[in-house]
Amino acid sequence: MDDLKNFRQLNSKTPGHPECFLTSGIEVSTGPLGQGVANAIGMAIAAKHLGAVYNKEDIKLFDSNIWAFCGDGCLMEGVTLEAISLAGHLGLGNLVVVYDDNNITIDGRTELAFTENVQNKMIACGWHVTVVEDGNNDLEAIRKALKECKEVSDKPSMICLKTVIGYGSPLEGTAKVHGAPLGAEGVQTLKKKFGRDADKSFDVDPKVYEVYQAAAKRGAEAQAAWQAQVSAYVAKYADEGKELQRLLDGKLPDGWVDLLPKWTKDDKPLATRQTSEAVLNALAPKITNLIGGSADLTGSNLTNLKCSSDFQKDTPAGRYIRFGVREHGMNAIANGIAAYGNNGLLIPYIATFMNFIGYSFGATRMSALSKHQVIYVATHDSIGLGEDGPTHQPIEIAAALRALPNASLIRPADGNETSGAYLSALQFKGPTVLALSRQGLPQLANSSPENVLKGAYTVLDCENPSLVALASGSEVAPAIAAAEALNKDKPTVRVVSFPSWDLFDKQPMEYKKQILPDGVPIVSVEAWATTGWEKYSHIQLGMRSFGASAPGKVCFEHFGFDAGSLQNRFFKIIEFYADAANKATLGSKTAAMGLNAAF
Numbered sequence: 001m002d003d004l005k006n007f008r009q010l011n012s013k014t015p016g017h018p019e020c021f022l023t024s025g026i027e028v029s030t031g032p033l034g035q036g037v038a039n040a041i042g043m044a045i046a047a048k049h050l051g052a053v054y055n056k057e058d059i060k061l062f063d064s065n066i067w068a069f070c071g072d073g074c075l076m077e078g079v080t081l082e083a084i085s086l087a088g089h090l091g092l093g094n095l096v097v098v099y100d101d102n103n104i105t106i107d108g109r110t111e112l113a114f115t116e117n118v119q120n121k122m123i124a125c126g127w128h129v130t131v132v133e134d135g136n137n138d139l140e141a142i143r144k145a146l147k148e149c150k151e152v153s154d155k156p157s158m159i160c161l162k163t164v165i166g167y168g169s170p171l172e173g174t175a176k177v178h179g180a181p182l183g184a185e186g187v188q189t190l191k192k193k194f195g196r197d198a199d200k201s202f203d204v205d206p207k208v209y210e211v212y213q214a215a216a217k218r219g220a221e222a223q224a225a226w227q228a229q230v231s232a233y234v235a236k237y238a239d240e241g242k243e244l245q246r247l248l249d250g251k252l253p254d255g256w257v258d259l260l261p262k263w264t265k266d267d268k269p270l271a272t273r274q275t276s277e278a279v280l281n282a283l284a285p286k287i288t289n290l291i292g293g294s295a296d297l298t299g300s301n302l303t304n305l306k307c308s309s310d311f312q313k314d315t316p317a318g319r320y321i322r323f324g325v326r327e328h329g330m331n332a333i334a335n336g337i338a339a340y341g342n343n344g345l346l347i348p349y350i351a352t353f354m355n356f357i358g359y360s361f362g363a364t365r366m367s368a369l370s371k372h373q374v375i376y377v378a379t380h381d382s383i384g385l386g387e388d389g390p391t392h393q394p395i396e397i398a399a400a401l402r403a404l405p406n407a408s409l410i411r412p413a414d415g416n417e418t419s420g421a422y423l424s425a426l427q428f429k430g431p432t433v434l435a436l437s438r439q440g441l442p443q444l445a446n447s448s449p450e451n452v453l454k455g456a457y458t459v460l461d462c463e464n465p466s467l468v469a470l471a472s473g474s475e476v477a478p479a480i481a482a483a484e485a486l487n488k489d490k491p492t493v494r495v496v497s498f499p500s501w502d503l504f505d506k507q508p509m510e511y512k513k514q515i516l517p518d519g520v521p522i523v524s525v526e527a528w529a530t531t532g533w534e535k536y537s538h539i540q541l542g543m544r545s546f547g548a549s550a551p552g553k554v555c556f557e558h559f560g561f562d563a564g565s566l567q568n569r570f571f572k573i574i575e576f577y578a579d580a581a582n583k584a585t586l587g588s589k590t591a592a593m594g595l596n597a598a599f
Helices: 035-054 072-076 078-090 118-124 139-150 183-193 206-236 238-249 272-283 327-343 354-370 397-402 415-425 473-487 501-505 509-515 552-558 563-578 580-587 589-593
Strands: 066-071 095-101 128-132 157-162 290-294 320-322 347-353 375-379 408-410 432-435 457-460 467-471 493-497 522-529 539-543
Touching: 035 066, 035 078, 035 095, 035 238, 035 327, 035 354, 066 072, 072 078, 072 095, 078 327, 078 354, 095 139, 118 128, 118 157, 128 139, 139 157, 206 238, 272 375, 272 415, 290 320, 290 327, 290 375, 327 347, 327 354, 347 354, 354 375, 354 397, 354 432, 397 408, 397 522, 408 415, 408 501, 415 432, 457 473, 467 473, 467 563, 473 493, 473 522, 473 563, 522 563, 539 563, 563 580
Parallel strands: 066 095, 095 157, 128 157, 290 347, 347 375, 375 432, 408 432, 467 493, 467 522, 522 539
Antiparallel strands: 457 493
């Protein structure tokens, strides 16, 4: 009862919106409208897949339904339409959504902005639909609808439950009751209408306790019965049982790290989307709970699994999901897949061009807030993608991603760093975005998967450097080439590959000081917006405009990220700080900020 009294108070179990990280029994956090519907569809996909893989004729461990509630506002959101369209295509007969059809949103009656025929729309999307005309009083009709939908196995179901918002209160049927308190008088009126003592507060009839206690007992018995089934399954089906137990324990298979591909400096240049493809397909046969897909960009993202078929209505054991052009829906569905089975039975990966994470950022934010382990394969990560131009070239997306708590952004510079990115992502209990290049990148001499876990490490060293250059992804190789050219006459420039800020921030201070030495000018090089680099560098070389439509190589030259341009820019920075007065400003980051335009 104290939890109810603490509604919307600090650290209570009853926050303003359900939070899976605060209150046990909450599967997903769903405050932003539409996310919960898509999450439920992800959970239904997970259940379907696991049932297809593990269920036996005599022991069916994954045969339950996924139940969800939504309202008028949810059905207006684009993410919902993306998700329900895919659910209908996939024939998710284990999903039932109850639509609280009360014709009210915050602005007022839905007729102000929402007049479509929801029932016909859902039928057109391949759903079974049933209607309860009096959702306020007709409990028998509700029971009948729930039973009817549970028996539909070839398509998802929606129950249109027609209700009156605030039923029984003085404000019933109005938008005012949506989020505002009824007030003392309104509450008293409501209690009198339903035969309750109007003078008592937080008073619960003992019969209500009995009903809920009985439900809790049934739930505990059902859980114990399921656990017994799991034990019987593991004993009878040794191979599948061992793998299932691994999933239930939230562990990765023994020896998976040894499967990570490695490259040498003599190997041919490859785009990091290509090395990502190699890593995925090296790991997927061993990590059988790795499941994912692309938003209609498989041939560009290179995310197909050679060891598996597609997940489709008739092949739910498949592990590759064709999400279609539905970036936001894909992202929110992946959160549901990750959440199924207490956040960890399946590890979803999803793919699109990095710029289009902007379409789905609301769901990305929910990944971070809820600590869902979702791997984002974000290819075509910079102006290096070339001719598609500024509409497709991400400039500001990384800054938004780096600002997210509980999230990791990793931008590998070659194949080994790509392996390292997956090494981190598969062990991090939260979302990881892998920013991958479209264009080929050379394999570096001193890279390794393990070094990625440090967030930053030296790839070209020299004693007593005059400049330390920090670079990520496709800018590392030209930074090395520029430094090598300058170092021919005198060792001058040290180059640090900096694939991940968040991983670097977790390192001991002693290591951070090795990478960012005191008294030495530090420049960052990255073909993204420079926002945030001032934390690590005195000078930031980055994008201060949108990109351009031209071949990737030409874009790099035009914006000053090719080796020749960087050599010149590095030289000017070294010359500037050779002056004692200028070098004295190294201790002042604010003084350094004003210098960026000069280089």
